Amino acid sequence: MPATADATRQAQWLAGRVLTHALLGEMPAQPAELVVQNDATGRPWLDGASPHQLTLSLSHSGLWVAAVLAHGARAGVDVEMIRDKAQRLASKFLSPAEWEQAQAVMQQNSELATAHYTRLWSAKETLYKLAAQRGIIFKTQLLLSSFAPAESGEIPATLILDGAETRHCICYSQPSAGYVLTYSHESSS
Incomplete structure (x- = not known):
């Protein structure tokens, strides 16, 4: 420390x-x-x-x-406080397809927007930690597939490293008001 x-x-x-x-x-x-x-x-x-x-x-x-x-x-x-920072910075870490999907969620229910963007940021942070490699570009190497946002669920994700693509599942929840939790792990087999 x-x-x-x-x-x-x-x-x-x-x-x-x-x-x-x-x-x-x-x-x-x-x-x-x-x-x-x-x-x-x-x-x-x-x-x-x-x-x-x-x-x-x-x-x-x-x-x-x-x-x-x-x-x-x-x-x-990754655990994150729900705040508008992720929404303000979304264009820097979301791919064009992810941005389009997030905009659609926001149009459906603007009250969910801040939590949804925080969830997206947290999911990418989780995937980044899973990759355990520096220099990753969030927009092009950490990709999230579309999912129906809820208080808890799963986000299909793709990690692109050294030209190889691996598929992952990121679990998410809101453990208490004002927070988002995401996690993922690989099978040990």
Whole structure:
């Protein structure tokens, strides 16, 4: 944790570690001593576990912290406060097809727009974390298929890396008023 982080960021950072250790305590067979570390990009990983054994993804926003542990597979999680920022920046991270679909949702019910754009941003963040690679272009490499927005559901997604396309399912929900949670993990088989 950077020494310059404010009290809120420090609390979120600590809560992420506490949540991770609580999840590890729920595992039937715990690996040896594991410590949450961050790589040079800030991505969390478990020191003491091989990347092929156990993968960790963390997220925090406002009062919420989320974590996903995956055995032998990549994983991604994101939690976001619902706010208009995602809607204002949507043209920078949505593909033309995604933009068109989001506009259609907004025309159907403008009250859902802020939550929907936040959900789209969160889904792309989850896919980015699943990719575990820097330099990804959200508009062209992290693609979301159309879906019927609801309080919870699934978003079909495509990740394009090194010319290869992989399909993923991003689960989403609103765990409490004012927040969106998205997550995805690969099968370990």
